[in-house]
Amino acid sequence: MGLSIEQIKSAVRKLKAPSGRLDVQRYKNFILIDDTYNANPDSTKAAIELVGKIKTFRRKILFLGDMLELGDSSLKLHQGLKDVIVKSRIDEVYTIGSYMSYLLKKFDQKICCQNISLKEMH
Numbered sequence: 001m002g003l004s005i006e007q008i009k010s011a012v013r014k015l016k017a018p019s020g021r022l023d024v025q026r027y028k029n030f031i032l033i034d035d036t037y038n039a040n041p042d043s044t045k046a047a048i049e050l051v052g053k054i055k056t057f058r059r060k061i062l063f064l065g066d067m068l069e070l071g072d073s074s075l076k077l078h079q080g081l082k083d084v085i086v087k088s089r090i091d092e093v094y095t096i097g098s099y100m101s102y103l104l105k106k107f108d109q110k111i112c113c114q115n116i117s118l119k120e121m122h
Contacts, residue, residue, distance in 0.1 A: 035047040059092070
């Protein structure tokens with residue numbers, strides 16, 4: 001390509017992920033990771049695993065919305081997030097949307113779970 005290492009490093013430093021794609025915002029008492037851009041099962045699992053690896057804060061809370069355009073497998077793919085949530089030692093899960101409400105039905109009382117209706121938000 002004809003670029004020096006310094007030119008490549010400089011260009012990489014300027015790269016930004018699209019808004020909503022693993023956008024990490026640090027606050028005094030928590031870290032917010034926004035991974036809402038075109039969420040799909042693989043990107044959602046990766047984000048959950050990332051949260052599970054954070055050691056800075058003891059409590060780990062997820063807010064998950066429906067993943068769209070998954071066709072006939074949608075229900076199964078939403079419910080399939082349970083294993084990665086448990087493995088990542090998530091303390092609380094809050095969901096938004098009808099598909100995510102089916103995910104919550106897979107949990108027992110060990111994890112605090114609640115579905116938030118869109119009607120409640122208006």
